[in-house]
Amino acid sequence: MYHRPRIKRKNQLIRSLVAENRVSASDFLTPLFVVGGHNVKEEISSMPGYFRYSLDRLPDFLDELASHDLHAYLLFVKVDDGLKDNTGKEAWNPDGLMQKSIRAIKESHPESLLMTDVALDPYSSYGHDGIVREGEIINDETLEALVKMALSHVEAGTDWVAPSDMMDGRIGAIREAFEARGVDNGILSYTAKYASAFYGPFRDALDSAPGFGDKKSYQMDPANSDEALHEAELDMAEGADMLMVKPALAYLDVIRRLKEHTQYPVAAYQVSGEYAMIKAAAQKGWLDEAQVVAESLLSIKRAGADVIASYFSLDYMKMQKKVHG
Ligand code: PBG
Numbered sequence: 001m002y003h004r005p006r007i008k009r010k011n012q013l014i015r016s017l018v019a020e021n022r023v024s025a026s027d028f029l030t031p032l033f034v035v036g037g038h039n040v041k042e043e044i045s046s047m048p049g050y051f052r053y054s055l056d057r058l059p060d061f062l063d064e065l066a067s068h069d070l071h072a073y074l075l076f077v078k079v080d081d082g083l084k085d086n087t088g089k090e091a092w093n094p095d096g097l098m099q100k101s102i103r104a105i106k107e108s109h110p111e112s113l114l115m116t117d118v119a120l121d122p123y124s125s126y127g128h129d130g131i132v133r134e135g136e137i138i139n140d141e142t143l144e145a146l147v148k149m150a151l152s153h154v155e156a157g158t159d160w161v162a163p164s165d166m167m168d169g170r171i172g173a174i175r176e177a178f179e180a181r182g183v184d185n186g187i188l189s190y191t192a193k194y195a196s197a198f199y200g201p202f203r204d205a206l207d208s209a210p211g212f213g214d215k216k217s218y219q220m221d222p223a224n225s226d227e228a229l230h231e232a233e234l235d236m237a238e239g240a241d242m243l244m245v246k247p248a249l250a251y252l253d254v255i256r257r258l259k260e261h262t263q264y265p266v267a268a269y270q271v272s273g274e275y276a277m278i279k280a281a282a283q284k285g286w287l288d289e290a291q292v293v294a295e296s297l298l299s300i301k302r303a304g305a306d307v308i309a310s311y312f313s314l315d316y317m318k319m320q321k322k323v324h325g
Pocket of ligand 1: 119120129200270
């Protein structure tokens with residue numbers, strides 16, 4: 001035998017030396033959930049260990065993230081039912097919770113990189129990402145709302161906007177509005193966002209489950225991956241800066257295809273259901289949480305993700321510290 005691959009697996013030192021992939025703090029986008037009120041830190045029932053914060057409690061969490069070198073966020077807000085309607089107009093209220101949160105975060109953590117979710121579902125009385133008429137999601141009217149929403153985030157001081165709604169043409173509409181105003185904020189496009197049952201816990205977190213039907217007329221069909229490349233072509237042509245695949249673990253092939261197809265940074269979103277599955281099994285003692293989290297994140301990286309949005313960012317950093325000192 002002239003080839004003994006096990007030589008390079010003999011101990012941790014040699015394994016680390018030849019490791020092709022590593023996940024580190026700078027890879028992460030940490031999702032944040034903000035709610036109104038004071039002194040609120042409430043655990044999301046289907047996401048054990050993950051919390052919604054009121055703005056007065058958020059800085060402590062951001063400090064903790066910063067102490068583990070986590071400085072990039074993906075921000076979502078939970079909107080009061082009374083503020084929801086079919087136009088989503090609260091989404092561009094300059095004094096809305098999102099806009100207040102952006103100002104507060106950039107004030108308390110000016111060195112952070114803030115990306116804000118642009119989609120109507122948390123503001124929609126129907127829980128849909130678009131304006132609804134006769135049971136249909138109306139694309140082009142929704143674009144006008146998304147543009148107003150994105151501009152209001154920029155006005156409040158966000159760094160990047162992250163359109164997550166899968167309406168046709170939204171990247172172009174937002175980019176055009178930015179250019180017209182001389183705005184050079186980044187756009188993280190949810191390029192290949194699948195109609196996935198893995199979003200269940202997130203919809204609990206924001207109370208944003210669709211009131212009727214499902215999201216299959218706008219989010220992608222899990223059967224397809226050519227379509228993801230087509231969406232990527234459109235997003236690049238329309239002026240996106242980064243492309244995202246979502247969920248991650250069930251779509252590793254799509255991450256890989258996108259990475260090979262584009263010269264853009266590719267992000268992947270390890271979504272709420274992926275988090276919940278691991279947490280639940282770990283709580284039952286059926287899986288070793290630290291190892292399964294590390295392995296899942298590594299698989300996303302190995303598939304080709306340059307950026308990982310994950311609810312495990314902080315847990316992972318803490319667990320790494322424990323393992324490597
Ligand atoms: C909605 C949005 C969703 C997520 C991010 N933005 C849910 C949905 O499309 O219903 C899911 C994130 C997660 O599950 O962690 N625009």
